[in-house]
Amino acid sequence: MDNESKKPCALVKEESRDTTTVFREEDPFCAALDDFCYALNFWYGSMNNPWQREDRAYRKKLAKDVQDKLRRVIEAGSVSGS
Numbered sequence: 479m480d481n482e483s484k485k486p487c488a489l490v491k492e493e494s495r496d497t498t499t500v501f502r503e504e505d506p507f508c509a510a511l512d513d514f515c516y517a518l519n520f521w522y523g524s525m526n527n528p529w530q531r532e533d534r535a536y537r538k539k540l541a542k543d544v545q546d547k548l549r550r551v552i553e554a555g556s557v558s559g560s
Contacts, residue, residue, distance in 0.1 A: 507554040510553075510555075513547050514544070514547040517543050520540070521543075524536075
């Protein structure tokens, strides 16, 4: 087959995504729950690293952060539930 007879495929115009808009949760309870889940996920991921898993000070800092986020979820839930 002759390479000169081949025509390149027409490029498909892709839809662009708006990268300037950042989702922000308006509901305080949902925002607190999102923060808690993020902190818990970060803690879980850190425990896969042996250095971070064995560092007691680091683990205590992460546990304190998760505890604070959980406290915020409970407080926001009690306010929105009233």
